[in-house]
Amino acid sequence: MRKPILAGNWKMNKTRDEAIHFLLSVEPNLPKDGVEAVICAPAIILRDLVKRSEVIHVGAQNMNENVSGAYTGEISPVMLKDTKVEYVILGHSERRAYYNETDEKINLKIARALEYELKPIVCVGEVLAERENGTTNKVLKTQIEGAFKDIVISNPDNIVIAYEPVWAIGTGKSATSAQAEDACKYIRELLANLYGAEVSDKIRILYGGSVNTKNIDELMSMPNIDGGLVGGASLKEADFITLCKGCVK
Numbered sequence: 001m002r003k004p005i006l007a008g009n010w011k012m013n014k015t016r017d018e019a020i021h022f023l024l025s026v027e028p029n030l031p032k033d034g035v036e037a038v039i040c041a042p043a044i045i046l047r048d049l050v051k052r053s054e055v056i057h058v059g060a061q062n063m064n065e066n067v068s069g070a071y072t073g074e075i076s077p078v079m080l081k082d083t084k085v086e087y088v089i090l091g092h093s094e095r096r097a098y099y100n101e102t103d104e105k106i107n108l109k110i111a112r113a114l115e116y117e118l119k120p121i122v123c124v125g126e127v128l129a130e131r132e133n134g135t136t137n138k139v140l141k142t143q144i145e146g147a148f149k150d151i152v153i154s155n156p157d158n159i160v161i162a163y164e165p166v167w168a169i170g171t172g173k174s175a176t177s178a179q180a181e182d183a184c185k186y187i188r189e190l191l192a193n194l195y196g197a198e199v200s201d202k203i204r205i206l207y208g209g210s211v212n213t214k215n216i217d218e219l220m221s222m223p224n225i226d227g228g229l230v231g232g233a234s235l236k237e238a239d240f241i242t243l244c245k246g247c248v249k
């Protein structure tokens with residue numbers, strides 16, 4: 001019912017030439033259907049990727065919540081829309097940690113992304129101390145309720161959540177499939193409380209955190225995991241293809 005997504009988060013990696021090379025070698029080898037392949041690339045190469053991609057959907061990694069103005073170094077939703085970008089990652093843990101992004105700020109960004117018909121990939125997840133002291137669900141509740149405060153969802157297909165435990169990102173230490181499933185199931189329950197079960201059942205919830213070609217099949221066998229948000233492994237062409245194939249249920 002929910003079409004899986006394999007979204008690569010390239011972070012601050014790849015030049016334009018490297019990105020085009022990736023597209024040309026990966027696209028012919030992707031599954032024809034059953035998965036939506038997305039690449040969230042550095043802003044400076046988004047236009048090239050949008051122009052050249054035939055199969056892969058293109059996303060940004062961040063966006064300012066304002067439409068225009070004196071925000072040196074920032075990219076606005078109008079600019080992303082003008083570039084024909086489809087997705088935008090919001091609230092990634094690196095943005096929360098290094099650029100002080102709060103749930104309030106992420107809430108404003110989600111509202112603005114939807115206003116400009118950009119599909120947000122909203123990241124939530126606990127840090128190691130929170131997992132260890134048993135407050136994972138409390139953290140997820142605060143983050144989801146904060147991010148979606150007063151947000152109207154008119155099309156649940158256009159909203160994506162990524163459960164990304166911070167301790168699993170870039171560490172090679174993935175959550176177990178059971179831990180990931182528990183968190184994704186809980187996020188779906190939180191969304192059902194906010195929007196009703198019909199909407200919640202349609203929202204794609206991805207797992208992210210050291211996803212690789214070895215653990216993708218087990219993660220994807222879980223009923224509430226609808227794909228992956230992948231950093232490191234998405235940079236490698238062969239791995240990206242395998243991960244996309246692994247998402248086809």
Ligand code: PEP
Pocket residue numbers: 009164168169170171172208209210211229230231232233
């Ligand atoms: C990420 O950056 O969102 C991520 C999950 O990274 P990695 O796959 O490298 O852990």
